[in-house]
Amino acid sequence: MGTLAGLTAVAALLLPTAASGQPPADTGVPQDTNLVANGGFDVGDRVGHPTGWSVEGAEAAANVVNLSAYRTAGPGSLELNVTSGNPVTVTSDRMVAAPGAAYTLTARVKGRSGTPAQLSMVFTDFNRTDLGTNAADTAFSTDWQTVTITGTAPAGSAQVTVRIAGGEAGWSYWEQVSLAQAPAAYDPRLGTDRELFLDDYRIESSRDVGRVVHPAKTRPEPLIRPTYPWETSTYIYGSVFKVGKVYRMWYDCNNDVAPGYYLCYAESRDGVKWTKPLGRGTIGYKDIPASRTNLVIAGGGTVAYNPDAPADRRYALMQFHTGVVNETLGYYAYFSPDGYTWTLAASKPVLLDGDVSNVAWDPAGQQYIATVKKRMFTSRTPGVYDRAAFVSTSKDFLTWSTPVLGVAGDYADDGAAQAINGLEGQIYGMPVLPYEGTYIGIPWVLLITNFTHGSQSSAGDGPVLPQLAASRDLVDWSRPVRDPVIQPGKPGAWDDGALYTASNVLVDDRTITMYYGAFNAGHGGQVAGTTPYTSGVGLATWRRDGFVSMTNASLPGLGDPGQLTTKPLVTDGRALHVNADVHAKGSLTVEVLHASGNLLPGYTSLPVKGDQYDAQVRFPGGRSLQALAGQQIKLRFSLVNTDLYAYRVG
Structure with a gap:
């Protein structure tokens, strides 16, 4: 399959093919809760700047050094040798901030001469606007001292960064920078829900x-594949429900009629053998009338099923439309009594930005949950947006809460991309599954390898791997392990490239079932002259509670x-x-x-x-x-x- 296939194959080989683990704390030893990568300044890049941090201003003034008199733990420390009129700022990678959560920042500092640099933590919103800066001036001392800053993330916060800024002439050394989020209030009451081990809460x-x-068990062949003229490719961002005795699937297909992608319908009696009934919807294809297609709506989207909603709103759909930024570009709501014929619910978007969304109905919380992709210009690549998953809730599918950043690519995701000679990790989308009193996220982690390979290369090429996240409140998310929960197929398989999932799972006493869409190439698409780009919808299963x-x-x-x-x-x-x-x-x-x-x-x-x-x-x-x-x-x-x-x- 050429270069693209080689990269995908490398991803499949380097990422774990069997269950692998991350131990929590040993008895009596607190788990490391430091959010800052390379907080000890123990490793630097080729020019001596700390890895995981950026340096602005007089760059030569900031260096990772190994001097026994100016370090307390580990081999390195950050030296800031600021001269008059030449300020320098060293800033950590951006980290997700949970609005309303309390944070404590600590660092060790030792002066050599002049005025030490200033330590601060800065909260920013989606647009990178500073919402609040908590800073501490450091008195000069030739002994090591600890600087501590506390603060609460303001409403609207998306990210938090740590800054060490030298504005006046001074020579200082910094070590053991730690940013910790205060744990959520703990409720000892244990109801009848199952307690899984997706986080450390209990x-x-x-x-x-x-x-x-434990990666899912998958089948060697897809259950849904392109069979009709309007199906150039088939995959799923959509939804699958068992209504009565019938499994109902809304999946996606691509073709050559604008807008180029559509939502299709299929059904099954056993969840394995699927048919594509014709004539249920109102969408035709070229000279083929709607009575002879299984197309139900132009454009994609995900479906939420609420059996207790009014009859004409039993099925709710969220779909992205292009338009004017902050006005008509965004996510639109549709309702349907049967899942075949859809009515636009509002003339303006119910949520702004775009393009991938996932929706679910949460019976316990009596609310809809949407995770929407918003694009922040915080990527490592200049001028390139950073995909991330924001979470919003609604009681009626029309009025939604302000989206809160849930999961974004971080230092570990970037490392996974770099492990396959790539660039950085981003979050392409994230279904949220209400499950046993908690919320399980399935972040689709895009490991960007390059911007040059494939028909969609400008959007970034590389594998897309479903992973795990967990939250108790839909605001604060935990990702203690990063192994794929659905493994890509072995090189050459139909699903050895980019993997996406349905927006929901089906659960019985012994099994969790999730349908997933996959391609035989990465996100960049087919490379000219290689094996044709193919896709399908597959079946993934775990034992009950078995992620x-x-x-x-x-x-x-x-x-x-x-x-x-x-x-x-x-x-x-x-x-x-x-x-x-x-x-x-x-x-x-x-x-x-x-x-x-x-x-x-x-x-x-x-x-x-x-x-x-x-x-x-x-x-x-x-x-x-x-x-x-x-x-x-x-x-x-x-x-x-x-x-x-x-x-x-x-």
Whole structure:
């Protein structure tokens, strides 16, 4: 397939092909919550500027150095040697800021002569407008001192940066820069929802366990592929619902009639074998009438299904239209009683910007959720926009909250792109899945390799990989692991390039199902003279709760058994259940602790064995949690050769 295929193949080879993990904190050791990359200034680029930071002004004044008298930890520190009239500013990469969240910035500084530089943290909005700067002047001292700044992200914040600015003549050294977000308020009440391990919200400590992503099981062939004249390609940004006994899919196709892409309809009785019924919609193709196509609306979009909405609004669609920036360019709302015929709900966009959106109905929150792509000019490439996922909510699909930046490409994403000789990582889109009392995001991470290969090269070429994010409130998002949750196919497969997903999942007692769209090339499209650009819609499945597990791979007498302890929990006293796969020679036991951490007598469980989707944890003498209802307790899981996916009380 030429150069593009080679890059895609490299991505498939370098990124993990099996589950890999990231361990949370060891017992008694706080997890590193520093948001700043290279905060110790231990590595610099070829000219000595700190990696992960930008330098403006008198660039020669800022350098990473290795001087034993001017560092406290690690091999390096930042030297700022500012001369009169030659100011310099060193700025960190931009980090996502959650509006209303409190942040603490600390740094170590040591003076050599003159006036030390000033430390500050700066909150900016979508347009990079400064919303607030929290700064601290540093008194000169030849001893190391710690500078601390606190601040709260104002409403409208999108990002936060750290700045070290020298405006007056002075020679100073900087080390151990750390920016930490205050943890969200913790609620110990544990309802009946399953608790997954997508974040650290309920984890107090752990030892010798790691958070592991389990890629979906996929099929070697797509379920939907181009078969009609109006389908040059088929893929899915759309949605799939089971309504009654029928699986209903809204997928995308490209063709040569403006606007060039359309929403198509398919249905199935088993979710595997699909038909494309004709004549349901009102859209034809050239001389083919609507009665002989499965086109339902011109343009793409994603569908939300709310069975309790008024009959004529049961199905809601969000679609991007081009137009005048900040006026008519944006996302438009449509309603339909049946998913075939659509009515424009408003003459102006309900949300501005564009182009990819994902929508969902959240039954528990009784709200619609939209994630929309907004383009910030914060990319590493001059003049190129930085794609990111912003989150908004609505009660009626017409009036939406101000979008808040949820997930943006960061230092780790850039590193993944650079690992395949690329440039940077961006977020192409992100469905949000309401799941068991939390929200799971599926960010589509575009690893930009170049802007020269493929028919769409100007928009950036490279693989698109679905990953995981999690939030408890739709504002503050966590991404503790970055392995693809759906792996691209092996080189040459139909899905070895760019992967996208439906906006929702289907869940039963044992399985999570998600449909995904894939291409045999990266985002840049087909390279001239190579294998034709093909695409399809595939099927991805996981075990129930199975995106991520807390894993220990020891064996009896070989390796180290693992432990994980929760923060305090308050339950209603019903039975404790676990979703776990206890492998050969493995074991899983649970101890119930007092909130102080002391073991409660009689509350060491019998071992859980085998592959269990919803095993009840049993205690000696028939004890249950009933006697502990309303009290604060902790759970300590002991794992040997086990994948622990979730637990619940119910």
